Amino acid sequence: MIIVTGATGQLGGQTVERLLTRVPAGQVGVSVRDPQKAQTFADQGIRVRQGSFTDAASLAHAFEGASQVLIVSVDKMGEEAVRQHRAAIDGAVAAGARRILYTSHMGAGASSHFQPCRDHAATEDALRASGVPFTSLRNGFYAASAVRFLGHAMRSGEVALPADGPVSWTAHADLADAAAVILADEGRFDGPTPPLTAAQALTFDDIATIATDVTGRTVKRSTAPDDRFRQQLVGRGVPVEAADQLLGIFAASRAGEFAAVDPTLAALLGREPVTLSTVLRDQLSDNDGR
Template sequence: MIIVTGATGQLGHQIVERLLTLVPADRVGVSVRDPQKAQMLADRGVRVRQGSFTDPAALAHAFEGASQVLIVSVDKMGDECVRQHRTAIEAAVAAGARRILYTSQMGAGATSHFQACRDHAATEEQLRACGVPFTSLRNGFYAASAAHFLGHAADAGELALPADGPVAWTAHADLADAAAAILADEGRFDGPTPPLTAGQTLTFDDIAAITARLTGRAVTRTTTTDEEFRRQLTGQGVPSETAAQLLGIFAASRAGEFAMVDPTLAQLIGREPITVETVLREHLLKG
């Protein structure tokens, strides 16, 4: 049985939906914090069990009978993130999984400027040491984050952010398709995958220009200092630690950590990846 964690989250839910087009529902199980939110999956024949990365006993039940376990990384950073991933890895090993898969990120490395990438690197080290074959999905930077940083710039006419560098912004939908394809073809990748990225890199100058084109309104990209951005975030109630972590994204992009483009994602999904313009158009329509 293929077990997917976080199956009610933005990425995990899409992975399960794609996986159900490739394998029978009775071969798929999900581990979720709130099984009621996954009732629609249970109605389709998916095994739904409660599981939490902070509860080893619950994970043992959720992972029972697993042939593969996909650990969708938590939305935390720092020591707590790495601890939770360790708990999930240990539970997958104890359940007898033949392979553990993990949603990592391009740029994962112990010296990254971005905390999340350092956390991914630490988790990958745990996977190397766990004694079970693993696949680490080196996902491109989420295009949804570009839309988040865009915020209300289309209305304000200004996109004010720290200096950045080129980023291979990549859609959740494409990464879900790739994860499902890899789960359905066990052992296709051993260890970290090549970067799973969209077909181009863009800076926030490019994103401002795309936004202007989509809306027909001028959007000026202005550059704040890191400290100005930090003060702006904390003034909005963002914890200082979180503000520092967000600034790490810009420092990492300036260092070129997210600038690689690779054809592997397109090969896996059998088509050209979704463009940032498409993601931004959807974001602007919702706004």
């Protein structure tokens, strides 16, 4: 049985949906913190069990009978994230899984400027030490994050962000589809995959131009010094640690950590990945700048 964690989240949920087009529902299970939120999966014949990365006993039940386990990375950072990922890895090993898959990130490395990439690197080390074959999905940066960074720019006409570098913004749906392909073709990748990215790496100058084209309203990109941007975030109630991590995205992009473009995702999908222009058109046009 293929077990997917975090199946009530955006990436995990879409991965399960795409997996159902490739394998019977009876061969799929989900491990979720709140089974009530996964009722639609249960209605389709998927095994739904409660599982938490902070409760080893729950994972033993949720992962029972697993042939493969897809660990969707948590929305924590630092040691807490790595601790939870290690617990999930231990649970998969104890369940006898033949292969563990993990949603990592392009640019994962111990010296990354971006904390989550350091966390992903530490988790990949734990996977190597587990003794079980693993696949680490080196996902491109979520395109939805680019939309969130635009924020109120669609009202003000200006996006003021720190200096950045090119980023391979990649759609959740494409990454979920790729994960399903790899799960259905066990062993297709051993260890970290190549970067799973869209076909272009874009700066926020590029994104402002795309947003202008999509909405028909001029969006100007201006550069805010790192310190000022951090102060503005903290002034709006963002915790200091979270503000520092957001700045890490820009520092990492300036260092070229997210600039890679690779054909692997297109090969897995059998088509070109969704462009950021399409993502922006779908989300910004629907919201009409609100």
